[in-house]
Amino acid sequence: MGRAIVITSGKGGVGKTTTTANLGTSLARLGKNVVVIDADIGLRNLDVVMGLENRIVYHVVDVLQGKCTPQKALIKDRRIDNLFLLAASQTDDKEAVTPEQMRDLIEQLKAAFDYVVIDCPAGIEQGFRNAIAGADEAIVVATPEVASIRDADRVVGLLSAKGISARLIVNRVAPEMVRRGDMLSQDDVIEILSLELLGAVPLDGDIVVSTNKGSPATLDSRSPAAKAFDKIARRIDGGTAEDDERIGFFARIGRALGLSPA
Amino acid sequence: MWNEIKRLFVRRITSREEAKGRLHLVLAHDRSGLDGGKLQDLRTEIAQVLAKYVEIDVNSIEIEIERLNRTQTQLVVSSPLRAR
Numbered sequence: 001m002g003r004a005i006v007i008t009s010g011k012g013g014v015g016k017t018t019t020t021a022n023l024g025t026s027l028a029r030l031g032k033n034v035v036v037i038d039a040d041i042g043l044r045n046l047d048v049v050m051g052l053e054n055r056i057v058y059h060v061v062d063v064l065q066g067k068c069t070p071q072k073a074l075i076k077d078r079r080i081d082n083l084f085l086l087a088a089s090q091t092d093d094k095e096a097v098t099p100e101q102m103r104d105l106i107e108q109l110k111a112a113f114d115y116v117v118i119d120c121p122a123g124i125e126q127g128f129r130n131a132i133a134g135a136d137e138a139i140v141v142a143t144p145e146v147a148s149i150r151d152a153d154r155v156v157g158l159l160s161a162k163g164i165s166a167r168l169i170v171n172r173v174a175p176e177m178v179r180r181g182d183m184l185s186q187d188d189v190i191e192i193l194s195l196e197l198l199g200a201v202p203l204d205g206d207i208v209v210s211t212n213k214g215s216p217a218t219l220d221s222r223s224p225a226a227k228a229f230d231k232i233a234r235r236i237d238g239g240t241a242e243d244d245e246r247i248g249f250f251a252r253i254g255r256a257l258g259l260s261p262a
Numbered sequence: 263m264w265n266e267i268k269r270l271f272v273r274r275i276t277s278r279e280e281a282k283g284r285l286h287l288v289l290a291h292d293r294s295g296l297d298g299g300k301l302q303d304l305r306t307e308i309a310q311v312l313a314k315y316v317e318i319d320v321n322s323i324e325i326e327i328e329r330l331n332r333t334q335t336q337l338v339v340s341s342p343l344r345a346r
Contacts, residue, residue, distance in 0.1 A: 146281050146284060149289075150288055150289065157293070178278070180276075181277065181278045182276065182278060184281050185278070188281075188282050192285050192286065
C-alpha cells in the first residue's frame with residue numbers, strides 16, 4: 001500500500017506545483033512507482049510544469065464521474081520510468097468533485113503506486129478539502145515571508161483538525177539575504193511554525209528555466225534547487241538525509257573502492 | 263564602505279527580526295481564534311464581571327494574547343484596581 005502525500009500551502013505562488021513536479025520526479029528516480037495528481041480543478045498547471053500538456057486526454061473529473069478508468073487517464077512520463085500524471089480538468093469547477101470521491105480514488109491509486117503526490121490548490125475552501133481528503137500526510141510549502149508563513153500556520157491547524165500531520169519545506173531561501181538580516185532563515189520559520197523540517201530549497205533561477213522548458217529540474221539538473229529536492233525526496237523515502245555536497249571527493253573515491261562506509 | 267562601518271557600530275533591528283516579531287504576534291492572535299470584534303466583546307464582558315467584585319476603571323482593562331512557547335499561547339488580562 002502506497003503513501004498519499006498532499007503538497008499544500010494556503011497561499012498561492014509559493015511553489016506547490018513546482019514542489020510536486022520535482023518531488024514526484026525525484027521519487028520516481030529513486031525507483032519508486034509514483035503518480036502525481038493535479039487537484040487544482042479549473043486551474044490546471046501541473047501538466048505544463050511537467051511538460052506533459054500535449055498528452056492529456058482524460059482528467060481527474062472524467063475519472064471521478066466514471067467516464068473513464070483511472071488507468072486510462074494516467075499519463076506516463078516517457079522520460080522516466082514509474083512516473084505518471086493525473087491531470088486536473090480545466091473547465092469544471094471545484095464543486096464538481098467531493099472529498100469522498102477523492103478519498104476513494106486515492107485509495108485505489110495507493111494500491112498500485114508507492115507514492116501518490118497530490119498538488120493542492122491555493123486557499124482553504126472546497127478545493128483544499130478535496131485535495132487533503134485522501135492524504136495520509138502533508139507537506140506544507142512556505143517561503144520565508146510573513147504572508148506565506150501566516151497562511152501555512154492556518155493550513156497546519158486545518159490539517160491537524162483532520163488528523164493529518166504536516167512537515168515543512170521552506171522554499172526560495174536566499175542565504176545571502178538571510179546573512180544580511182534581510183530574510184527569515186529556515187530556522188526562524190521552523191521556530192515560528194513549530195513544524196518538522198523536511199528541507200529548505202534555495203532560490204534558484206534554474207527552476208524558472210526548467211519550468212519554461214517543461215522539464216522538472218530534478219529530471220536532469222544538478223542545480224542547487226534540484227539537489228535540495230532530491231535530498232528531500234530521499235528523506236521522504238526514509239533513506240539517509242545526508243547532504244551529498246558535504247561528502248568530499250576523496251570520501252567518494254574511498255566509498256567507491258569500499259574503503260569507507262557508504 | 264560607510265554602510266559596512268556603520269553596521270559594525272550601530273545595532274539596527276533587521277527586517278528579519280522585525281518579521282519574526284510580527285509573525286509571533288499575528289500567529290498568537292490567529293491561533294486564539296479571537297478576531298477584533300470577539301476580543302472587544304470579551305473585554306467588555308470581563309470588565310462587567312470584574313466590576314461586580316472589585317472597583318475597576320472599565321476603560322483601563324487590557325487584553326493581550328502572547329506566545330508562551332513554541333506550542334502555547336496565553337491570554338493576559340490586566341486590570342488596575344481603582345485607588346481608594
